Amino acid sequence: MTTTDRSGRVIDRHRLLARLQELGEIGKEPSGGRTRLALTSEDKEARDRVVMWLEEAGAQVRVDRIGNIYGLVDGEVRDAPVMIGSHIDTVPCAGAYDGCYGVVAGIEVLQTLIQRRERLRRRVIVAAFTNEEGVRFAPDLLGSRVLAKDTALNDALAISARDGALVGEELQRIGYAGETSPWELLPGVFVELHIEQGPLLDAAGIPIGVVEAVQGHSWWRVTIEGAANHAGTTPMDARRDAGAAAMSLATKIMRRASDAHVPNVATVGTMTLEPNVINIVPGRATFTIDFRDHRNETLRNAERQLEEGLRELQGMGLRTSSECVSRHAPVRFDAGLCALLEALSAELGLPARRMLSGASHDAQMMAGVCPTAMIFVPSHLGISHNPREHTEPDALARGADLLLYTVLRLASDAGGRDGIAGI
Ligand code: HGY
Numbered sequence: 001m002t003t004t005d006r007s008g009r010v011i012d013r014h015r016l017l018a019r020l021q022e023l024g025e026i027g028k029e030p031s032g033g034r035t036r037l038a039l040t041s042e043d044k045e046a047r048d049r050v051v052m053w054l055e056e057a058g059a060q061v062r063v064d065r066i067g068n069i070y071g072l073v074d075g076e077v078r079d080a081p082v083m084i085g086s087h088i089d090t091v092p093c094a095g096a097y098d099g100c101y102g103v104v105a106g107i108e109v110l111q112t113l114i115q116r117r118e119r120l121r122r123r124v125i126v127a128a129f130t131n132e133e134g135v136r137f138a139p140d141l142l143g144s145r146v147l148a149k150d151t152a153l154n155d156a157l158a159i160s161a162r163d164g165a166l167v168g169e170e171l172q173r174i175g176y177a178g179e180t181s182p183w184e185l186l187p188g189v190f191v192e193l194h195i196e197q198g199p200l201l202d203a204a205g206i207p208i209g210v211v212e213a214v215q216g217h218s219w220w221r222v223t224i225e226g227a228a229n230h231a232g233t234t235p236m237d238a239r240r241d242a243g244a245a246a247m248s249l250a251t252k253i254m255r256r257a258s259d260a261h262v263p264n265v266a267t268v269g270t271m272t273l274e275p276n277v278i279n280i281v282p283g284r285a286t287f288t289i290d291f292r293d294h295r296n297e298t299l300r301n302a303e304r305q306l307e308e309g310l311r312e313l314q315g316m317g318l319r320t321s322s323e324c325v326s327r328h329a330p331v332r333f334d335a336g337l338c339a340l341l342e343a344l345s346a347e348l349g350l351p352a353r354r355m356l357s358g359a360s361h362d363a364q365m366m367a368g369v370c371p372t373a374m375i376f377v378p379s380h381l382g383i384s385h386n387p388r389e390h391t392e393p394d395a396l397a398r399g400a401d402l403l404l405y406t407v408l409r410l411a412s413d414a415g416g417r418d419g420i421a422g423i
């Protein structure tokens with residue numbers, strides 16, 4: 001079932017699906033996943049393809065100084081544009097839809113508006129934000145953080161990756177050190193279309209999620225220093241085993257999240273032991289923790305418990321250090337915009353449910369800039385950050401149709417809050 005609004009306006013689903021498929025081939029690996037870490041040559045190749053599609057669509061293209069790419073179609077007024085978009089950088093060995101869906105569907109919406117010569121009151125912009133995933137450069141959500149003035153532009157350009165590369169230099173290298181000020185195109189309203197990346201919509205058989213809020217996240221990098229020693233001759237009570245200390249602290253953190261959901265979820269995604277040799281007691285351990293919760297106080301408690309755990313290890317003769325590499329408080333989206341998305345879904349005959357986002361998104365930064373909300377479509381079995389990430393073609397097309405319908409309403413000249421129709 002694809003949706004058509006009363007006027008029969010729909011996106012070109014074949015073009016949408018073909019472009020998603022094509023983008024998914026960039027950075028493809030034998031595992032079937034794709035890896036396009038921010039500002040790498042693979043990211044450049046994907047950026048070039050997005051710019052090519054925007055030019056094919058007849059949109060004006062801009063790149064700002066933090067490398068965010070914008071496609072514009074003009075309306076009668078230029079202030080407070082309607083902005084849609086997401087990201088095209090990936091985690092390692094990623095699926096084909098995380099972020100890419102919101103950008104490719106956004107290009108499809110602009111191309112449909114241009115082809116149909118829609119008369120727009122407001123300018124419509126699709127954005128592809130820089131470094132949403134935060135894998136190579138921390139923090140994550142970097143392009144939208146700069147827009148929201150959560151990170152200063154010059155600080156962002158000076159961020160270095162673990163391989164020593166600097167954001168500003170990498171933008172120059174790949175040809176995306178834009179001239180446009182990040183604040184020249186600030187939107188009056190922002191809607192991000194994204195796959196859910198969780199199981200709720202798929203399990204309930206509901207095609208649309210209206211996202212009311214995003215849980216907060218707190219990412220930490222922890223280092224524990226003990227003493228490397230002989231694995232055979234060093235008695236257990238004479239060791240300062242950094243690896244054992246890291247594993248016991250990590251286990252405590254995971255147990256609190258699993259047993260008490262305090263916080264909702266916690267993940268130890270990386271752990272390095274040094275010298276990483278079978279017969280040497282590890283002298284040094286480095287690991288990361290990703291805390292997530294929709295309650296800021298609970299996030300704070302998790303951080304305090306981490307600090308307590310580290311103090312206990314210091315009491316056992318280990319040295320510890322910890323760094324918060326990214327933090328963002330929980331965000332609630334605009335109630336008026338959520339109500340509009342719900343109403344438009346109903347007009348299109350699409351069942352919808354309100355929900356919280358477990359994953360982070362650029363929208364949580366844009367909520368600090370203008371009225372913001374998100375539209376989710378189902379992820380098969382909730383799988384994401386995994387090559388098996390999948391969303392049915394019909395679901396992808398329906399979400400893009402709803403995005404088109406939403407943009408037409410927001411960019412029309414009907415009155416509304418801040419002059420933005422519908423909210
Ligand atoms: O980590 C996240 O939630 C997102 O995929 N960047």
Ligand code: MN
Nearest residue numbers: 091098133385
């Ligand atoms: Mn992601």
Ligand code: MN
Nearest residue numbers: 098099132361
């Ligand atoms: Mn994403």
